[in-house]
Amino acid sequence: MALKRRIFFSSKSIWLGFACAVSVSCASTGESSFREVAVEPDPPHECGFCERLNEPSEPFQIYGDTYYVGTAMISSVLIASDDALVLVNGGMTQTAQQIADNIKELGFSLADLKLIVNTHAHFDHAGGIAALARATGAKVAASARGAEALEQGRPTEDDPQRGLVENVFPPVPEVQIIADGATVSAGEIELTAHYTPAHTPGSVAWTWRSCEDEGCLDIVFADSFSTRSAPEFRFTGGADYQGRIETFRNAIQTVAALPCDILLTPSPLSFGVKEKLAARSENPDTNPFIDSGACAAYAEKAEAGLEKRIAEEQTAQ
Numbered sequence: 523m524a525l526k527r528r529i530f531f532s533s534k535s536i537w538l539g540f541a542c543a544v545s546v547s548c549a550s551t552g553e554s555s556f557r558e559v560a561v562e563p564d565p566p567h568e569c570g571f572c573e574r575l576n577e578p579s580e581p582f583q584i585y586g587d588t589y590y591v592g593t594a595m596i597s598s599v600l601i602a603s604d605d606a607l608v609l610v611n612g613g614m615t616q617t618a619q620q621i622a623d624n625i626k627e628l629g630f631s632l633a634d635l636k637l638i639v640n641t642h643a644h645f646d647h648a649g650g651i652a653a654l655a656r657a658t659g660a661k662v663a664a665s666a667r668g669a670e671a672l673e674q675g676r677p678t679e680d681d682p683q684r685g686l687v688e689n690v691f692p693p694v695p696e697v698q699i700i701a702d703g704a705t706v707s708a709g710e711i712e713l714t715a716h717y718t719p720a721h722t723p724g725s726v727a728w729t730w731r732s733c734e735d736e737g738c739l740d741i742v743f744a745d746s747f748s749t750r751s752a753p754e755f756r757f758t759g760g761a762d763y764q765g766r767i768e769t770f771r772n773a774i775q776t777v778a779a780l781p782c783d784i785l786l787t788p789s790p791l792s793f794g795v796k797e798k799l800a801a802r803s804e805n806p807d808t809n810p811f812i813d814s815g816a817c818a819a820y821a822e823k824a825e826a827g828l829e830k831r832i833a834e835e836q837t838a839q
């Protein structure tokens with residue numbers, strides 16, 4: 523199974539990936555490597571579509587030290603250096619074990635997880651963070667508003683989805699705030715936070731560079747720009763929300779302007795994981811995840827989605 527999965531990799535990576543599966547020397551090599559840590563999951567999140575969201579996915583290499591370790595419907599991404607692992611997003615509460623298993627299947631040790639960052643604090647991307655941080659001692663980092671939501675285990679007062687009853691998750695006791703434009707590091711891995719307040723007030727696009735022999739690329743894990751909200755919420759309405767549309771548009775433009783060779787998003791559907799894996803399977807010498815136009819295209823779709831939402835709110839008035 524492992525070999526079958528790794529034929530998706532570029533030819534050089536096939537062997538690196540395979541070697542990592544049988545040797546500790548090329549995975550994280552700190553003293554903690556392959557010390558087993560157990561995840562004690564929080565109670566599973568209950569919702570009508572949760573089972574579908576948590577449908578398992580094989581982990582796979584995206585590029586260089588960047589790997590997909592999420593479910594078939596919710597993205598979590600691992601960045602792996604010789605001295606640390608970093609995770610972006612933690613799925614739902616019941617996804618924590620799946621992420622841990624995927625990390626192990628790639629040949630890494632969960633004990634080496636040093637940092638977890640979050641693009642936005644909703645139940646489907648932040649639910650597993652508390653259990654993974656507890657198991658590993660990993661530091662958790664987010665934007666200022668993201669940290670507020672993570673520490674209280676529910677969206678902030680001004681979050682469009684605040685009123686949705688399902689949107690709660692296990693609180694994360696201690697979250698480090700990373701300022702807009704600032705960096706956070708674990709070992710050799712360095713990520714930059716770009717605040718993109720839109721889908722939530724605390725939304726962040728995280729960027730880093732990943733390298734292979736062929737060169738280094740700019741990776742962007744942009745947040746969702748979905749305008750899904752609680753029924754009573756209006757992006758266009760109320761004194762509390764003045765400037766909200768402009769803030770949303772600016773957030774979209776922030777992502778459009780980022781150096782971007784590979785786009786990742788909280789939903790694997792939004793960056794075409796299934797199609798790209800199929801294309802890579804057909805031609806293993808190519809990497810369809812590399813697409814320098816992906817961030818601009820994502821921003822264009824987000825703009826269209828926002829305009830549609832504005833029109834709907836105006837019609838409903």
Ligand SMILES: [Zn+2]
Pocket residue numbers: 642644721746
């Ligand atoms: Zn969300």
